[in-house]
Amino acid sequence: MKAIVSVFAKDTKGITAYVTALLAEKEINILDISQTLMQEYFAMIMLVDLADCTVAFDVLASHLKEKGAERALDIHIQRQDIFEVMHRV
């Protein structure tokens, strides 16, 4: 299953390193990554493959949320389908 991980935070050093380490820990492969700054806010969006992920989707979602909160990051993970159906005919 493919999913989109989105990270929102105030821009600080090491956000990408921190989040990618969290994903690697669970055997999640990053397929694509993009990041932008909107004023002082940092937004990172990753397309990931969960084929080898070691934990269930629910567990992963709450793990990322918790770990994100520790560093004041807002991390969401959602299945890719929802974005595709909304924006493509």
Next chain:
Amino acid sequence: MSYLLNSSEILQTIEMIDQQHLDVRTVTMGINLLDCADTGMEACCKKVYDKICRSAENLVESCCTIEREFGIPIVNKRVSVTPISLVAASCLEDDYTPLAHTLDKAAAAVGINFIGGFSALAHKGFTKSDLRLINSIPRALTETGIVCSSVNVASTKAGINMDAVALMGKIIRETADIDPMGCAKLVVFANAVEDNPFMAGAFHGVGEPECVINVGVSGPGVVAHALKACKGESFDVVAETVKRTAFKITRMGQLVGQEASKRLGVPFGVVDLSLAPTPAIGDSVAEILEIMGLEKCGIHGTTAALALLNDAVKKGGVMASGHVGGLSGAFIPVSEDAGMISAVEGGTLCLDKLEAMTCVCSVGLDMIAVPGDTSADTISAIIADEAAIGVVNNKTTAVRLIPATGKKVGERIDFGGLLGSAPVMPIHEGSAAEFIARGGRIPAPLHSLRN
């Protein structure tokens, strides 16, 4: 981003969900209960309870998983059942209240938010069972928590059953005398639809399959946000913007419906393309009309604005979904829409304007509080007016009135949760008693003869 998506599209979806109240309003499972008929009330209740629990066992859990995986809230999980007047027709007892208790208990056991179908279809006349059910409504709705009831009193093909209209006025009055909250769970329909996922009017029609999943989407906040970017543009641009937004909202509903259907092993029925407001600020249909350029909802121009909105939502949504059904249009429930409440309290929105608005949008006079001393005849007359609009215009209309017992115009009655709170609205003086007392049936309009 990937070969398909770019980050601005992803951010737009996330923003719709996080800030603009985009949600799936309801995933409703329709369950056929015709095979639960029995001459004994107790046996019938047992069959109904078992079948609901068996069919909807995994409904809530599956919806919760979908919510988490897609990151989209599914606000309500509901069940609609075959109209109970049909299920209980062979019961020998007069009081159907035990069946309402059974529905309530089964709903609690499977963990859903509402259950609909304590209903009767009496548009051409009453069966014995229809009368027994209708007479049980006041007790059934005031003794249960989440059971919803509806009665169809008119159709374009049959005309208006004025005996049913008269009776429903009395039933609403009687229910309000016990507890006005009961009236918030009771809808009187003209041209009721069989696959509506929205409460309080949902029931599982006899033309439906054994079990089915219908989805109701929402999203007034998303439409409002999109229209804010069109300030000063022509109506062509406004209509196009609403269509594009409705497309996105509906696609999301379609995806959720398909996923729920797959997980539950139940066929997918329809997406109901409705803009259903909630009491939350920024999730209001009235606000959309005001963004179009009306100083306040209810002033002259409101009906035209609503007509455009309602039509554009359908046009955008139709392309996004395999099957569209239910009520499909903008809802204007007063108590559930912060903008409508404010317009009523500001004096710009009155019952007559709401009635006009129902000619061009889905459903009808919805969640409207009237003075506590409103007579049964007046309630019946309001129902008759609304049914006439539905019958003549070949559309669904409904009345969900709440006589606010002990309250006068200007006071508020609070329902809590999604049902919100309603300011008591003034009604016209003068009695329609003689009109309502005539009884009989208002014939179907000429254009019902289409064959």
